[in-house]
Amino acid sequence: LPSLRSLDLSSAGLTGAAVAALCGALANCPFMLRLEMKHNNAGDCKALGALVAEHRHLTRLGLTGNNLTGRAVATLFEGVLSNSRSGGRVADIDLAWNGFGSGDGQLAAASIAAVLRESVCLYHLDLSYNCLNPAACAAIGEGLRDNHHLYGLHLVGNAATVDADGFVQPLQLAGAGSGQAGQRPLFSGEVLSSTANCLASKQASALHGRARGSCSDCHAASTRPPSTPCDDLTDEDMLRERDVLEQQSTCWACEGWSRVEFEWPVVDDEPCPKAVWALTSIDGFRSGLRLHLAKEGAPRFVGARMAPGGCALQVVFQVDSAVRVAPGMKVEQLGNPVDVALRTCEELPEL
Ligand SMILES: [Zn+2]
Ligand SMILES: [Zn+2]
Known part of the structure; x- marks a missing residue:
């Protein structure tokens, strides 16, 4: 089938060996754009990574719920990095519900960060519900720092949030203290903490009744139990998870920003x-x-x-x-008064 454009093998009971054999065959489908393999067991991703590395047209790869390990995800993203370096078109990767943060999550994060540092093609990345710890999230945030091409990132169900400006804010687990690297001042001398940001996003949704985005995949996912629950969650983590679940996605693509x-x-x-x-x-x-x-x-x-x-x-x-308020704009009374911290800058050193 050399002219195959789209292949959906979701919930097909595929094992790692089956996926490897499939990937060998798919090398003969040079015009394939979308490969969807939700809810299988894609295994070590060696053949898949090799396929992705070589493929010139593949744009979408869907691997929700494949029990992928951190090592498998790292292997896959080495392929994505080769793809991006050789002018490939991989733009949309869905890795939700794999729980790969609980084994070799740091390895996966380093490999993902390497892609984020270089790829000018990756547009949408769904890493929801993978139990990535603050350090892994910080590594991803670090990779994202100077990336102006990724338009949507989903990190719900990991130890970080994505703020309204698209920056990753790792949550601070008690005693961890390793999540700082991904935080950066958004504007001179100012750092948004993840808690403050979380409150802000709730306020915003309460104030405006903001409409949910149209990405049914993303939003349906939040009502399903994780396929690979993290066994090392404390009560505090669970509370955090729930807190994060209530938040809306800040994905610019899915929420129509x-x-x-x-x-x-x-x-x-x-x-x-x-x-x-x-x-x-x-x-x-x-x-x-x-x-x-x-x-x-x-x-x-x-x-x-x-x-x-x-x-x-x-x-x-x-x-x-x-x-x-700007002349000519409609003025509204806020339900609750808001404190505004005034800014200073070089041209305006004092207020
Ligand atoms: Zn989505
Ligand atoms: Zn999205």
Whole structure:
């Protein structure tokens, strides 16, 4: 079948040996775009990794619920790395519900991070429910740091959250203290903690009744029990898991996020502000997006960020040391008063 485009072998009872044989044969299907193998036992992923490394057209690989080990995932991502280095097209990988964090999770995380550092093609990665510990999540977050191509990352069911800006925030397990590496200041001198971010996302959803995304796969998954439960979960971990379950995904792809532009007009009868920030309801007005003077058109400060679809976004501006609403925008009263921390910068060292 040299012209095969899409193959779905989900829940086919495939073993590692069967998947290996299949992958050998699929080398003869150079135009295959999608390979779906949910709920099988794909085994060590050696043949699959080799297929992925060589394949020129494969874009989607679905391996939800395959009992993959960390070592198998590491092998697979070595293949993905080769694919990306040789101009392949692998863009969407689903590894949810494999629990690979409980054995060799760090190995998998290092291999995934290597892909995130290099790939300009990977667009959507689902790592939900894999019991990755904070250190493994931090390694993945580190790999993601300068990646501007991954558009959606699912990390629910691991010891980290993905914040509204798409950064990985490892949860701090008591006494672990190793999760710091993945955290980075979003804006000068400011670090969002995962707890604060979690609260913010709940507030945002309560305020706006934000619509669930359209990715039925992702959202159906959260109602199923894990296929490979972690046996070393403490009560505290379970609470955290539940807490994470209640959170909505910040996946830009599945939740239909899009670019929103903000602008603050410079008016004739006021001096031009030294600095302008936009603070939005996405994170409870916590982080400020610095706006910059537009190079063209009417004098104004502009900036853009990603925001979820179907969400009534609220914004206030910090203009020099004052908090103001933009002229001409509809003003709403907030249900609960919000404290806003004012920002400073080089041009505005003091408030
Ligand atoms: Zn999805
Ligand atoms: Zn997604």
